[in-house]
Amino acid sequence: MSHTYFGVPWLLALASFPLIAVLTVICTNAMALTSWTPTGALSKITQFTMGAIDRSNPASNLIPAGMTSEIASNAANLLSDIKPGYMLGAKPRQQAIGHVIGIFAGSLAAVPLFYLLFLPPQADGTRSVGTMISDQFAFPAAVQWKGVADLIAHGLKSLPTSALVSMAFAALAAAAFEIARIVTKGRFPLSAVSIGLGVVLPPEASFTMWIGALLFWWFGRRQKVAGTRGYAFWVEGCEPICAGLISGAALIGIGNAILNVLLN
Structure with missing residues (x-):
């Protein structure tokens, strides 16, 4: 499907599966330990890896990254459902069947709603993804993924000097905040993640x-x-x-x- 609908080369589509499997195991392990699924960070590994192989086609890194995010998050969510399911008397098989039903039900509901809400027809009857991002729907994660895809395609030279300087200062500040949090055993009041979200949202x-x-x-x-x-x-x-x-x-x-x- 990634090759047919998005133009991802067969070789890259097949090569991404072992990496996706490894990252899914990491994601489920993180979910079991922390109750948090780092799908965004892990999908960037796939995006940069596939982008290093094929820099000319943005779909070659975006689609495998999206596959990583979806596969890892659904596997982690299924894992997080097992214990509550046991507590309520459900068996893992029943929960797996429920997830499979959710795949088809979600597809049938999500696809029409996506076109209805985010890709409405324009006056000439055409639909354009250029109008998706608006004040009502900011799509901060999509903006990040697009930025990474542009960075892979054009390299650091495509970024303005101010962006490079800002990235360097942000990385140093985030490292300093994390070190301060570890040294103070969690008493440091500033959060690098919260500040980063404040910049993106x-x-x-x-x-x-x-x-x-x-x-x-x-x-x-x-x-x-x-x-x-x-x-x-x-x-x-x-x-x-x-x-x-x-x-x-x-x-x-x-x-x-x-x-x-x-x-x-």
Whole structure:
């Protein structure tokens, strides 16, 4: 499919599978140890590796990288479902069957919604990916992947001097923050990941996350007694509340976008 629909050479498509398998094992191991799936970072390994072999065709590095992200994340998610499934009485076979059903159900739902929301027809009836990124849908991860693909295709010489200097300072600052965090045993207040997200994400998203973190930090300072309703809500319930707000905002945004497309 990567060769037929995206023009990835057969040899590169086949050569990417062993690397994807190894990175999937690493991702599932990281999920088991930390409950976090580093799919974005691992997919960049595939992207740079395939890009070093074929720099002329962006699809040669983007498609295998996307395959890495999807395969690794689904394998890690299946692994994370096994223990809760055992706790609820489900067997691994049943969960695997559920994931397979989800593949087909998700494809049937995601493809039409993708064209409906992100690739609406223009006045002349054509669809263009150039209009996908907007204020409503910023696609920060897609912008990163495109930047890496451009970097592979054109090299560092294509970047302005200010970008190279910024990258060097950012790398040094991130290393310094991580060293400080290790030396202080986690007491260093600044996070390189949070600062990096603040640079990539739209300002309103970063500001919203900052407001939420400040709110829960302030209430957490006031509710220090374990066992009380305030402690259970603001401290122990922090992650479920944030997850619900994020999911709710996403669902409302998608629903609003669908209504706008259908009504217009």
